[in-house]
Amino acid sequence: MITTNYLLPNGKDISSLYLPKTTAKTTNSNYILENGQDLSDIFEKYTTNYANNSGYLLSTGLDVSTLYEKGGVVVQYDSAKCTIESDTSYNYYVVKSANGSQVTTSITFSNAISFTLGYVAVAGGGGGGSRGGGGAGGMVEQMLTNISSDTITIVVGPGGTGSEAANSSAGTNGTNTTVSFTTNTLLNKTAVGGGGGGSNAANGKNGGSGGGSVGSYTPGTGTSGQGNNGGDGYLISAGGGGGGAFSIGADGVNRLGGKGGDGKISAYYSINALAGGGGGGATLTDPGSSGGIGGGGNGGKYNSVTPPTAGTNGTGGGGGGVGTAFHLGGKGGSGIFVLAVPI
Numbered sequence: 001m002i003t004t005n006y007l008l009p010n011g012k013d014i015s016s017l018y019l020p021k022t023t024a025k026t027t028n029s030n031y032i033l034e035n036g037q038d039l040s041d042i043f044e045k046y047t048t049n050y051a052n053n054s055g056y057l058l059s060t061g062l063d064v065s066t067l068y069e070k071g072g073v074v075v076q077y078d079s080a081k082c083t084i085e086s087d088t089s090y091n092y093y094v095v096k097s098a099n100g101s102q103v104t105t106s107i108t109f110s111n112a113i114s115f116t117l118g119y120v121a122v123a124g125g126g127g128g129g130s131r132g133g134g135g136a137g138g139m140v141e142q143m144l145t146n147i148s149s150d151t152i153t154i155v156v157g158p159g160g161t162g163s164e165a166a167n168s169s170a171g172t173n174g175t176n177t178t179v180s181f182t183t184n185t186l187l188n189k190t191a192v193g194g195g196g197g198g199s200n201a202a203n204g205k206n207g208g209s210g211g212g213s214v215g216s217y218t219p220g221t222g223t224s225g226q227g228n229n230g231g232d233g234y235l236i237s238a239g240g241g242g243g244g245a246f247s248i249g250a251d252g253v254n255r256l257g258g259k260g261g262d263g264k265i266s267a268y269y270s271i272n273a274l275a276g277g278g279g280g281g282a283t284l285t286d287p288g289s290s291g292g293i294g295g296g297g298n299g300g301k302y303n304s305v306t307p308p309t310a311g312t313n314g315t316g317g318g319g320g321g322v323g324t325a326f327h328l329g330g331k332g333g334s335g336i337f338v339l340a341v342p343i
Contacts, residue, residue, distance in 0.1 A: 073112045073341045081105040086343070087270050093339040094269075095154050096314035100334040102175065103156040107339055110149035117144040118268035119152075121191045121337045122245075122275050122316035123208050124174030125295070127160035128308050128329025129197030129321055130167060131214035131239025131252070133260050133278030133299055134160060136292070137174045137316030137335050138192035138208020138226030139245040141266055151182040154337045159311055160196050162329025165281070165322045171196030173207050174316065177335040194332055195220035195230065197242055197278060197321045204230045204240070212240030212249045212258060212280050212321060219249065231258040231280065239280030239299065242318035244292040249277045256289060257282040260318060263294020268340035278318030278330055281308055291320055297330035299323065 077093055081103055085092045097103045109117065123137030157175030174193030181187045195207030203218045204211030209227030210220025219230035222243045231240025231249035238252030244261030252258045257280030263273045276294030282302060291297045295317025300308035302323040311317030311333030319330030
């Protein structure tokens, strides 16, 4: 960003409102800044309809906003790996995988000193276990203020795999999502992968949110500030739900699996809730429970017809717990990164 050292009546340097020039000088505004340059040496000539009033008149009698483009945050990204969604307040630069694979990319922003940006990152959800639901991937949010420009390198993690009902092992944890700034490295964050759901011989795993448990085994613990604990199982017949970003996983009751903990809407992404926990699986004739809001997979029922479901890719939802030897626990959903830029 260019600083002209000339303040408008609103207290902002004029360079915070107008875009720097990218072409050769083509006009003369007849207004000389205090640094000796004509405005047209520094800022692009306005090419669209009058849309702004800066409150400062040139010596020609025109408001400066009639001649020069209003500034805004400039974002560079790889369109093969990043898409744009919008609401009335923000453009959202979204990095996620439709097929659940890892995504690595970079986003560069500039001309942002006068704007408040923010981001949300969610790790991959944990895989469902033998009864226990997988925990949601950890969710981290960060406001970005007083930063003119930077490049963010993002690695979005995939979800964990589910275990077999006949297997004594827990589901595997989801993979972390990392956010790394080139210049402002103190803003670097890691969202922790969701914990795998527990089995009848293994605890639910710790993670961004913890995996649910079954029997005498303990549920996984969530990471502080990123998620919640998994739920307890009921004897060996019903698994606890995996934890979500908003709430803990519910406990299994009698032979009914516990509901997955709910995820939440981020302050920096209003389109969908994220990071729901997987529902617990059940034995005998009772059904597994539903996954948490925000992409959590449903728990499976004790028969060969109703398997658990996977967490939704692009949400970090946990996979549903399995209730029968005929199926695997649900796979955890892959994570997501969203950069919110004010419109």
